[in-house]
Amino acid sequence: MKSSVSIVKCQNYDEDKVLSGLRRSIDLIGGIQTFVKKGRHVLLKPNLLYGKSPEKAVTTHPAIVKGVIKIVREAGGVPFIGDSPSIGSLMKTAEKAGIKAVADEMKCPLVEFNRPVLPPKGGGRIFKQLEIDQVVLEADVIINLPKFKTHSLTLLTLGVKNLFGCIPGPRKALWHLKAGEDRKTFAQILVDIYQVIQPSLTILDGVVGMDGNGPNSGQPIPPGLILASGDPLSLDQIVCDLLGISRKSLLTNRVAFEQGMGKDKIDVVGERIEDVKISNFQFPTLSRPDWNLPGVLRKAIKNALTSKPVIDEEVCKACDRCAEICPPKALARRGKNLFFDYRQCICCFCCLEVCPEGAISIKPGWALKIVGRRQ
Incomplete structure (x- = not known):
């Protein structure tokens, strides 16, 4: 089945411009009614890695979250925000990142992931004991709101990687230990989480992103883009195209391809890739190159x-x-x-x-x- 990825220009975080950009990005792939029905409880999963101010480009920008809350409510959905930061409480992290102020203003609940359970339909293809937070599994709809950033372990953190936050905080360390130094094993963990959660909609905050020493200490850069798709794996592939790198350079893509996922044609709507390519992007130094050596x-x-x-x-x-x-x-x-x-x-x-x-x-x-x- 062919999937669609929309690319929309948005040059800054002016709330009206962001709302307009979000509406267009969603409308281009079928409109919010395709993803959210009246009365449905909708989890908004931003990137709340760590409590830093929005201009540092570490977390999903508050204007993106606020705009999505408005759009979900217009469709009759009942939104709430949830995540599990790497360290510290959700409330403190969200406060520093400007998300709590939005949640308070919009009267939108903030829910910390702290109730790990095994999915009723089983774990991933390889890792069967993935404990996802109960709140995630109980949501009617999941809208994934990643930040466009580099990552020193995975090259980039985009749609698929953002779902790692659905594993409650302490459990993340256990999965890092499970993967050890093997980046491909960690990529498999991420792909398995993606298969279990299957978010309905992914919207990438690429208005201001991060290159260099990501995901926490890189440099903010201005791609000036919002991307949206019903499939985060397809969205991640299109970001690779925007950066001018092989889609297989992102190990989550490669692992998915090897298992028969993500091979269908992707319909790009909105801006053309060649018109909005991102140049002079500084990639992180990875732990080791994947040369498939004996x-x-x-x-x-x-x-x-x-x-x-x-x-x-x-x-x-x-x-x-x-x-x-x-x-x-x-x-x-x-x-x-x-x-x-x-x-x-x-x-x-x-x-x-x-x-x-x-x-x-x-x-x-x-x-x-x-x-x-x-x-």
Whole structure:
């Protein structure tokens, strides 16, 4: 079945312009009535990774969330906002990100994901014990609201990756441990979550996005776009086209393709890809390139291929959030300084995600420096 992805220009977060852009992006793929019926309870799932102000481009912008609330209510739906931040409570994170102010203004409930349950219809294709929050499973409709950002583990965090937030906070660390250093295994986890949740509508906040050292410490950039689709996997493929990279460069796409998903033709409506391509985009340094090397050879040159997180002690404020979030507990404080145990580090870069000062960066292995960052 052919899916559609709309691309609409929106140059800033003026609320009227955002609302107009959202309406057009949804209308181009069938209109809100296609996705929301009267009386349906609609979960809005933004990216609320960490509590930073909207101009940092870490979280879905409040204007996007506010506009979607209005559109859902016009269709007779009953919206509520839900997520599970990497660290800290939802309320504090949403307050710093400007989402709580919108929720209060619009009288829209904020619900923290903290009730993990096994889906009644079973887990994913590979991972059968995925515990999704009960609120997610009980929603009549899920509208996925990702932010257009880089990610040092997955290359980009878009529609499929944003659904990882439907796993309650502490459980995320367990799945990072399950994947270990294998990026493809983590991509499989994400694809399995996508198959279980299957959001009705995905709207990508690409008005201002992030490149470089994402998902928390990169640079804001202005693509000036809103994308929408009934299928986040299709939307993610079109973002790859906008960036001028192979669709298989995004491992979630590749894993899905290998399992027969995402191969149908995608109908792009609204702006033409060639007219809104994103140039000079700075990709993150990934943990290692996926060259499909034999196991023995890969192990022999692991240090050359593996990037590692490092701490800038001059920037670090000793909040210890990185140590708290680290799944394998590979970070420990000795006196005034934090140290990595690289024998334990699984290169999930959760530490980088939650550092409020941008004190953690990625040091590439020497082979990565030679071949460059893009894969």
